[in-house]
Amino acid sequence: MAEARTLLTVIITTSVTPTAPSTELISTALQSFRSFCPDLLTCNVIVVFDGYDEIQSTPRLKKGRVTPEQAKSYGIYKTNVKKLILEHYGKHESGAAFAQSEGEAEFGGLRAGPNSVQFTTSVTLDKTVSFIEPSKRIGFGLAVRTALRMTDTPYVWVHQHDWVLSADIPLGALLDVMQASSSEPERPVKYVCLPSPRNLSYDTCGEVVEFPTLKTLTASLKAEFSPKLYPDAKIALTPLFHWFDKPHIASKAHYLERVFPSRLAMLRGDFIEDKIGHVCRTQMKDGQWSKWATWLYYPGEGQTHCVTHLHGRVWVGKEAEDKKIAELRSKGLTQAPKQGPKPEPVYDTAIFQQDSEE
Template sequence: MLFSDDKVPSPRRPEVPVLSEASMPPISEALTVIITTSPTPSAPSTELLDTILASFHQHCPLLLECNVIVVLDTYDRIAPVNRLKKGSITAEGAQNFAAYKDNVKRLILNEFAGIGSPEGEVLLLEEDGRAEYGSPCIATNFTALKVRATKHRRVIFIEPSERLGFGLAVRSALRLVGTPYVWVQQHDWNLIVSIPIRSIVEVMVESHSSQEAPVKYVCLPSPRMLEYADSSHVKPFPSLRETTAALKRDFSAPSSLDKIPLTPLFFWHDKTHVASTEHYLNRVFPTRLAMARGAFIEDHIGQRARNQMKEGLFKKWACWLYYPDGGKLQCLRHLHGRTWRGKEAEREKVEASKLQGGGPHSLLESNEVSCSINI
């Protein structure tokens, strides 16, 4: 790709749209898509992200009208075996990841900017950035970033010089966002049902100044979150039961007949969610000390948020779970990016397990894999 010395345009300050009877402005003025990806066994193939984007096309095509920021996180060290959560990758994996990053750029430019030209004909503006963390007294507590963007910021790529981890990857992207809301997407959670994203954002906008039930974060349900309001995450705790009874409801989207069912969520999950940009930065990343390099948000912030909500501070976090069909409808499927090698490789693994006469554990694994690859 061609790079220019021109600077990546600075984002405007996100402002919450003012709703009227004429409805919201275009979704692209309200929402930015953030995608995080990192080394995966299926590299250099983009099949994992292909699956995610195919689910956008099928279940939430408005996302493809939004600006997108892709964080291409990296690894820390070469090792004999993959330990991707710890930042370790094999030599072969490192070689594949270099090609993977180029393939991801081509895929995203084609999907979001309609740029299907050969790689050498794409002009991206470039600038340097940094992701600081930890004590400011230690001068080396930062990771250098390369930020590359199309001219009108339709697509932005962030490439760190060392592994950021999900937390700092999201923060780096949030700092470049020019809309009041973000859709945060990890590379291995695909949609399996239609998501009324415009109506969800309208509900968030409408509730912006609510003293009773502000909606600042909406997570989509995975299998373990089904019937959450009646689960062990809520029922044993009187304060959480009371909050749920008082606030769980169907919200009305101002410009449509859609009802958006939401229930209070007493955790901040990393899996696919929509959130207020300002709330994200202020609540999750108030200072450089809030997130260590290599850390996940839910590991560091999730339990803190839950404990504070148990103490009656739900509105401080304003986390909700999308709750269609009374909490019985699953919206996300996990493709397990740390182990997933692509549909064909997963099928071969299932067949090999069958030929070896695997026991109940193997059958359980096979069923799980089949569920993951039959989109």
């Protein structure tokens, strides 16, 4: 679909996983693209391979610490993923030529010395496939920002390697709604998150109805949009009062302006939803929802989830996961115990009041 190809770039982030050098995790995500949103495979794609900081006997992947075996496997994994991406995005020729360059991912912090990580990029000559490889761990937030700066399209699809699609996504119609909203300052659509099982019935959940401002916004803004280019489509959206990392579509310019207003906005290793999500939610409670313009795709009146999380840091492959689930079911345990909500961190919200990037 020409509209998707010209409007959107797919950003995929990946890192060291227990299943490396197998590509089963990211391959499962790509297969879900083919099943539920094949237009994603026609767009330009940028893959960010996050690095690691230390090699030691005990792994702590979230802290960038890997074992010697994992470090070796990750090198093989990156080679395997590059081949996989080229195949899925139609680059079947052997020995594809790349243009290579180097850059720096800068970040906030108080430590002495330069706060940046070197990275290398490899881009196919037609600029449709790009790979970014930081020399150390930068984390999800900086991985997304680094890819955004290489993007030539007005919109991006951000996808972590351990999420899979589970329902049809009308990509062209969603993009049409987002473009048309630029003429509706009272109802801008700058970010659309895809619902996971935890987002079902979001418009009536406690995170919304217990706050009068959010409840009123939902009642006034929730709607079915009619894309001009897709007259038979109805795109159901409800206001979202957070900025999640799970798969989403967003305006590139809005992303850079709101999430990355300066280098201080993101520390190395930060996740966007942890750092920015609580900031924007606080501002929305004060009536600033339109500043962030975040929406949740809401098919089936909020009863259809479109993405599923595979939990990459502990995922051991589909066969092993199926066996684990079967064992739990045999014991009458069909799901993990629910955890209480995490306390909301406190951040310097002044950083996100700025309107331009330093």
